[in-house]
Amino acid sequence: MQRVARLIARNPRSLQLRAASHATSETPSTSSIATTKMESLLTGDIPVEKRSLTRGLAMNKFEKDFMIYPEYTETDDLRNIEGFVKILQETLERTVDERALEKAGELSPEVLNALRASEIAGCFIPKDYGGLGLTYKDFMKINEELSIDWSVATHTTVSHMVSSLILLYGTEAQKEKYLPAIASGKVRPAITLPVGIGSLTSSAEVHGTSVTGLDGTLMAENVQAYGADKANLLLAFAYVKDASKELNLRCFIIDRPQMKEGEKWETKRDETLGLKAVDVSRVTLTATVTEQSVLGDNGKDVASEALSCTRMPLSAAAVGYGKRVLEDIARIANETESLITPGVTLSAHSHIHRTVSQLSLQLYALESVCYYLAGLLDEKLPVVVDVESALLHRLTRAFLRSTTTALLEILGTRAVDSRELFEKRIRDVATLMAMFDESDTVEQVALATMSTWTSRMGKQSKGYSTLRRLLGAEKTMADLRDPKLQHFIAEHAHPSLQLACQELEHSMVRLDAVLSKLLSTDGKQVQADYQSLERLVHVLENNLVMVCTIARASRSYSVGLRNADAELAWTTWLATERSRESWLHLNELSDCFGLIRLNSSLLKSGRSVLEWGGYRIESPVERNW
Template sequence: MFNMFCLRQHLNRTYLPKSFLFKYSTSIKPISKENEEHYEKELKQFETLTNITKRTRQKKSQRPPFVKNLLLGTFDTEILTFPQLEKEEVQNVEKETDNLGKILKQKHMIGANSLSNKNFRQNLSDVKAIGLQASQFLDGRESTPLEVMKYLQVFSEHRLGDSIIHHEQLGLQTLVKYGSELLQKKYLYPVIKGEKLLAFCLNENKINDIQGLNTKAELSKDKKYWILNGQKSYVVNGISADYLIVFALTDVVIKDSGKEVKLTGFLVEKDFQGVKWEKIEGSDIELANIVFENTEVPCENVIGEVNNAEGIINTIITDFRLSCGAACSTLTKNLINKLLNKILEDSSDNLELYKTQTERYKLGELAANLYAAESAAYLTAGLQDWYENQDTAVESAIVKVLSSEAAYNASTICLDAVGLSAVSKNHWTRTLHEKAIDYLTLYETNENQRLFIALTGLQHAGLSLAEKIKKIRNPLFHGAFTLMRAFAGQRDLTDDPKLNLGLKHYLHPSLGPASEHLEYGIKRLEFATENILSKYGLEVINEHVDLCRLANVIIECYAMTAVLARASRSYCIGLQNSDCELLLAAAYCNAAKDRVQKTVISLYSYVHKNIDQNVIDVGKQMTKRGEYFIKNPLTRNF
């Protein structure tokens, strides 16, 4: 590492500062502004180089996908070692995040109501809080996924936390991972320095998935530009952004199975000709609709490869789902603390509300749900951190569902507890409830996430179970196999699976009963997977009700894994309040086991199937008539 004193002496010899020239120069011509700026720029570049630290920790080789293998009844016990950072890394990240938290609580930072505030962004840049995973050569931090989670939780404490996270995890990450060297130098660096702002443009009206994008781009005749036309909706930071990351349809390939669209990502400067925007009112987050009319985008502004943006979108959205875990965990924690303060304030000598079972149970249940969501988020970040190119697409989707629903449920409980005061639009319960709704709806709904979780898991399991499912669906051609399965499957049909995974040997002994709940969940998930594939075959993609139920079982199994791994680690290392963590883990696993039991029974029970069909038939009639058609209770026929 360079010695800073020697470095400055070297620079002073090369680019003399203004004060030196005025004092000793015989010329009366003042130093040019260009030379002074050049001096400062060189100095900053050298200072950046001297502050670069080598990340010495090497990732382990990739492991098989954890959650996907749960559908096959395979459990990777390595995952029960809850991820952690080295002591020096923990001390460093806590020091930096504490400093960031103090800065965000300063008066001029609290008052900022939009990322258009350049001073706000530059204050973040001064402490390297922009570009968390960007290269240190671009003045980023090169933080690991586990470290990023801590930063995101601190961001979430600020009123602009959602905007910052969208900017960091969607816009910046796209350029960090897929931007060319030219794009990173020209666009990413000024963003990291707080000089410019990015927005991620993916959403469009009336589309269900990225295959239905209507924004199109065509290559110009001279092949120097892409001509962009279309509209993006609900763009976060769309008003304040200087640069836009836009995904557009650039090709359509016709195949026997249907048409396949090809997408490309572009970096569009907002002042390019043909770019118009309109603010969407009614949300605490800055949202905008952005229209592109014959907007010419230089070919060098293509992000990644032409016609290959779907992979970019999937990777970036996976990272964003994980960031929802950090944001929603902070939101849920704030809701719980505010509810607790409300209960304590409402207590009096005559009515000690905080001592009632109802209030204590309510707080404990909220704490258990928060513990599960936060544990799943950090476990998933640890998988990305520890293993090379680890497949965590399903795990990240689970984190998004768990954490957003934990925040939403906490907000509704707070609304119920506060009562009449919550009528005020500015009441904290209403404000935080609307914030929770944003995470449920923006970019992806949780129903779509559940379908993604179930279908992705079944696709993986189907590759291994194809031959077995074929035999199950054709019993007359495989008599011996059918008889053996009939005898072997009796315990599954009577809801009494054999628990032989031995997970208790990898956890603290006090978590033995809870580990059996996890084993039960995995065995029932394996049975449910075989059942649903053998029942529906390839038509399973249309069975949305059962797919959502299967997804719920998958979510519960991963959540139990996370809480048990975390609680075991905390108690074994003697972490403060770890005894309460054991109680939370045991309580969550006990409740999750009951939910798994009911859900799996509903998947293979004919009684439940008939009830489902009745409900579906009523829904079918409503879609035909276009309204709720049941008559008023007072209506008479005679």
């Protein structure tokens, strides 16, 4: 582990930060709830396409700098992190025993010591607070290796979540007290979920507060927490009554060693399907809190950031996990004889090719977006990535679902044999997705995008006459059928990617045309229609994937990376498929009246099933006479 320290010592960079950072933080927020700073960036004089990639694409505005895939500017920096990751990989392979960890129900002392010696908890903490001060790209490469076992990745994600919140919202005194202790491993942090999530009977309130202060007793019962059993530091969310007697969500730092006699910190472990070595529990807490215990000014912002700051580490871990899954599938397919065609292996079957192709392309898209966003954040640019971060999380969840489907389709019953590790990993993925679910992502992404579009473009549609609206509708249909190139994006990419660039630009024109129609006529109806918002978000997701893969493939071929020709082909296929998929969604959205009526009927079906208490449609062979 001394080699690791030497490698980091040779790295002269400190943590690179965006100019769009929170006013009291030293790390950028990726939350989908925009901070005041984010809003000022989006409403300033600088064009929105220079501030937010996805918002700019939605408005059919193009910034050529976004077509440059971010990379390490110094070769030594890349070699340093590669050396760090190599040592980490060897250490984890030597200490991590998936079966033993699951049986023990916790990370072994050997694994914890390996993580502590590698200073994983301090990777993203700035050097000024005792951390390593690594960049986002460095952190993504490290998280790829941590997915050797999802329990290890989840353990480190919880630690990252707590340190990120303290770094972003904490006072200077809180940062100086807790961040060095977390980085060194002396403090083992935990966090509760915002009250009400994960339990219908949970509660957490602060009693005895005064109008001028927050001194009182925090009382929490049956609140779900991650890592609370053996933790000595807890971030707890609770409701506090303000001067008007209204309840406001706040976040408190509970320092376990400083709790008074008679105060309570009790946990009861949840029996989860997977991630058996992760402490998912219900905590009952009674602790004195003061104004010095409060983290941040707005508990809702802190809670939102608590969820969103896990998106990039989890996406990188999913990339590492996906690479391992594909290696396992390739090994088994190349070694296993076919039961259908004698004399050949499974790898000769077309249906195997199809499944592997789909999973590989999804992995390529996820990896491209993950490192693209990490690189943007490392560039110190005043950009906003709230929407992109949420879209990345959607890509991560879709990819993890696909890994499970691929294992089941290719391996059959072997994938669910409890004697195989595949079965354990499938359970781990299912539990992970339940832990880090974000069901409101669609509304957040869609409404944030439409809000920016309206503020920037909406003025152009005011005062339109009926005739002008009819002409505008005809133009919308023309743009959908035959979109015209305006930006000639292909001029900024490798010539082999001309078709992919055209597909991206066609999607941009179509999206802008449909948004113009929707928001000028039926904006309020669309905003309340979940099905329409989901289609819109899917289009935004496709556009983001196209930009990131085009930029990546263009760079890879230009610098002569191995298999770069395959990247060109993969990118062209991805762009073509996703652009055509977006076209179908936008065609549906253009018929906003009919679509809203259809969606309303569909959602009523779901409400009916809930009201009935289940599926109550009679059997097709039932008789009533």
